[in-house]
Amino acid sequence: MAQTRNRWTIYLKQLRHKNRSVYMTWMLSYVSVLLVPILISGVIYGATLNVVKAEINRANQSILLQMEQAIDSQFKGIENLSLEVSLNRRIAAFISADTNLSDSDHYDIYQITKDLRVYEIANDFLEGIYIYYKNSDTVIARNNRMNIEALYDHIRLEEHMPFQSLREYFDRWYIKGYHSVVVSEENEWRPTVMYAQNVNSTIMNQPGAVLLFMIDRSKLLEQASVPEKGTIFILDEDNRFIASTGESLSEPALLYGDMSEESGQLEIETAGRRLVASYTTSSITGWKYVMTLPANVYHQKMNVVEQLTIASILLCLIVGGGVTYWLLKRNYLPIHALIQSLSFKAGFTFDRGSNEYSFLEQALSSTFHEKEELHYKLNQHNNTLRSHFLQRLLKGQLDSHIPLHESFSAYDLRFPLGGFSVILLRIEHFGKFHRKEEDQVHNKRLLHFLIANVVEEVARKSVNAYAVELDQELLACIVNHQLASPTEQRGELGHIAEETMSFISNHAHVQLTAAISAQQEGEYGIFQAFQEAIEAMEYRIIVGSGGVIHYGDLSGNDNLMAAPGGYFYPLKAEQQLIVMVREGQLDKAKAFVGEIIQKNVTTEPFPFHTAKCLIFDLMATLQKVIGEIRIAGKPDMPDGVRAIERLMQCQTVGEMRSQLYDMLELLCGYVNNNREYCSNPLIDKVMKYVNEYYQDENLNISMIGEAFSMTPSYVSKLFKELAGESLLDYINKTRLAQAKLLLISGKYTVSEISLKVGYNDVNTFHRIFKKFEGITPGRYREVK
Known part of the structure; x- marks a missing residue:
């Protein structure tokens, strides 16, 4: 007994000691997944049990209902016969x-x-x-x-x-x-x-x-459908048996008063037996028609469901437990082997139960620290020179008087095969290596080293590969492989990138984006492959980060940098967006912007700089709106400059679109929250007056002042404060709005339109139209 207690004590101590290990974390995760089918089985059991019980009750009630209908029909016949006899x-x-x-x-x-x-x-x-x-x-x-x-x-x-x-x-x-x-x-x-x-x-x-x-009592239940081992009897209000099937009962197992409802079901115990009684009430006599079944017979089907559920749960536990143990061992063995290898090579003892990832980080850090100390000068110079050479090789900046094969031999680089490709890996998030309390430079170096070694190790299972750091967030891997079909080359390089990204993500929680070039022939094709990989990586602004981008997916057209459908953001679309924002129509503005982006960016392949231009054009339109809707004395106007700064920090179209939508919400909210500042009885009258007399060439601030018995300067100042724009600008915009409608109609010349909207001089009309619209009236008509 004491030995058993000591054995359990040791086991519990080991279990507590293991709680920091990734083994325990995985085990808890697998057990949690294993509980899912067990919980589902329990839910299915409860639902099935209710369905079976409902079906049994419905069958019993159906039997009683048929019996009630048959007997009551006989009673109605007797009542009809009594009427016939009395007559x-x-x-x-x-x-x-x-x-x-x-x-x-x-x-x-x-x-x-x-x-x-x-x-x-x-x-x-x-x-x-x-x-x-x-x-x-x-x-x-x-x-x-x-x-x-x-x-x-x-x-x-x-x-x-x-x-x-x-x-x-x-x-x-x-x-x-x-x-x-x-x-x-x-x-x-x-x-x-x-x-x-x-x-x-x-x-x-x-x-x-x-x-x-x-009445012949024996014939009351003559046609009753009695279930196996069941009994049917009729009970009156005085608890007397009217009729029964099976054995003759001396006293009722269920009293009339116990059955308070019209129909229902009760579970009772009588004479040492548990019975389930279903009953209904005759609408003619008020008698209770009762059917009893032994509880074990009634629950027979439910017991079968329960047994099947227990069997399924046990099967889940047995099979799932075995699979869980197998997967746990299988997934833990690589980590365990890596830990043992590091422990043996680095000379560190791994404390069982501690976190393997922490040990891996510490062991790698300590190992490379020791190597740096032992081979500081040699490794420093050799690695720096080799990295520098690989960077120059990628960028095509090699000395022409030195043959490539001599440089490869000097830096211990072997490229025996004829095909070359480049895989770029961009660090999107540093994961476990992003810790403020530690040396960031050291962590980044360690992460770069880890990524470079992993991608080289994964690639060298089938090809030769060399990785080099380009900057703090970008690494390149030169892959030397056999010349193959584009499909085979794509699959092989995609597998290398995906396996590298998966390993780094699972073990270091670092997110990477990979860009893969097409294959090139010969060493001098490395530069071309690098340029293709750079172009593919730049395309992440369209597809987003965290995936694999193949240059072959971008090269469907001869001219990659030209959008297949052209750049779509006409002047009319800009004017529609300005009107929507000025009116505070947030939903319409969002839908309209989404449609513009949909017409441009979602057509692949689409150049990343064109996407940037589109987003900046849309933001520039909102900048114009800010100037038009600004209200004097209102400090809560959205800051367009800050919005542009945040937009420039975005790295994907999705982020840019989110910033654009935020700006739309701020502007529309500003318009809707300050409508009272834009609505004033005097301002409304002035606007109405301008809309009525805009065709008059003499319409100006002085004419409006006289019409409202005010000085021109006071009217102009009051309009500027309340409407947010000068009165003269409002007059010109009203005239230009009508002029644009007449230009689109095509019925009049520019000179005629100038006179119709109140401009006596066509040159003045040209100058004001270009000032507000950015183009001449003739050009506007051509665009529309």
């Missing part, structure tokens, strides 16, 4: 007979018995029909005649019911309903069902008659 001429006429029966009365009794036999034969659901005439104290059945004392000896509501209670029952003024009664049969009382209904006399204050229909 029988001979039966109704005998009500007036008294106790002294005449010969004609005896003959009528004979005829009534014949009629009763016909009624009984027509309905096999009946055991007998009795008619009790109160006036003559006569009870007529199909085979005999008796008085009420004889009827008491034959039929009672209860076995020990006194005679006076039976007489009081028949003396009621209104009798109609079903009763559980007992009938005498071979000196024994047998329970059965009786339907009683009185027949009133047509003569005032004369006693009437009572019709008694004895």
Whole structure:
């Protein structure tokens, strides 16, 4: 016992010691994934259990409903028969007979018995029909005649019911309903069902008659569909059995009062057994139709579902546990091997349970630090010279008088194959190596070294490769391979880039973007391959960062730097955007800008500098809007200069578009929040006056001042403060707006249009039009 306790203590200590290891992190991740199918199985089990239970309940209720409909239809038939019997001429006429029966009365009794036999034969659901005439104290059945004392000896509501209670029952003024009664049969009382209904006399204050229909109780449940091991019975309001299937029950397992609803289901325990009872209520008699099933039979299908669910969960645990263990070992072995290799080569002992990545970083840092100390001069000069040579080789800046093969031999570079390609790797995010408290320069060097070694190691599985740092964020890898088809070359280089990016991302959380050139033949093709890789890397501004960009995807046209559909941002589009922003229509402005970008940038291949031009053109349009909507005395006007600065810092079209949308929101919000500053009764009247008299060549500030009984300087100053622009500019813009409509229509010459909008001198019209629109009226008509 003590040894077992010590063994568990050691195991728990090891487990706590391991909690910092990547092994424990992976194990928790795999176990979390393993719990997903188990949770799904539990949810499916609950849903399936509810469905099975609902189907069982529906089947039971369907059986009870069919039984209720069958029995109630028989009861309705009896009620209809009672009406027919009460309307029988001979039966109704005998009500007036008294106790002294005449010969004609005896003959009528004979005829009534014949009629009763016909009624009984027509309905096999009946055991007998009795008619009790109160006036003559006569009870007529199909085979005999008796008085009420004889009827008491034959039929009672209860076995020990006194005679006076039976007489009081028949003396009621209104009798109609079903009763559980007992009938005498071979000196024994047998329970059965009786339907009683009185027949009133047509003569005032004369006693009437009572019709008694004895129902064959054995046929009530004759057609009931009883499930296996189930029981169906009928219970009245006094908890008496009307009828039942199977064994005869001595007392009800379920009381009438326990079934408060019209229909439902209960689970009860009786005589040491658990039963599930489904019930419904007759709309005619008010009796309860009950079906009981043993609980184990009722839950049989549910138990099967439960067993299947448990089996599936166990299977998930067994199979998933095995797969989890296999994957954990398989994925951990490379890290473990790398740790062991570093431990052996670097001379560091790895503390089991510590974080492998931290150890890897420390081991690499320490190892290279030692190597730098041991071979400082040689490695420093050799690596620097070699990197410098590779950089010059990529840029085509080699000395022409030194043969390349001699330079390769001097720097221990081997290029035995005929094909060359270049892979550029750009660092988008430094991941674990971005730590403020540590030396950033050292971390970047370490990351560059790690990336260079990984890409060389991955590439050298099939080809020769040499990596070199170009700047703080860019590395290049020269790949020497066999000349192959473009498809094979693309797949091989893409695999090298993707595997490198995946390894660096998984182990250092560093995001890279890769650009791959096409293949070139010969050493002098390295420069061309580098230029292609640079062009592909520049295209990241369109496709975004974090992926692999092939130069072959960009070279579909002979002229890569020309967009296939041309540059689309006409003057009309700019004017539409200005109007939308000036009116504060944010949604329309965003949709319109998105459409412009869609027409240009999403057409591939698309030159990156053209995308920049488009975004800057759109931002320049917003700069124009800022000047037009600026309101004096309102300091919350968006800063266009800051927006341009933020835009220049963006590196992808997506980021540029986001900055552009932010600027749209600020401008439209500014317009919508300051509409009250732009709306003033006097300003509205001035604007209306200008819109009415803009065709008048004498319209100027002085004319407007006279019209409103104000000095020209005051009107001009007030308009500038409230409208945000000078009154003269507003007059010119109103005239030019009409002039542009007339120019587009093409019905008038430029001189005629000049006169129609209030300019007497066509040269003045040309000058003002070009000032506000940037082009001459004639050019505007050509563009439109």
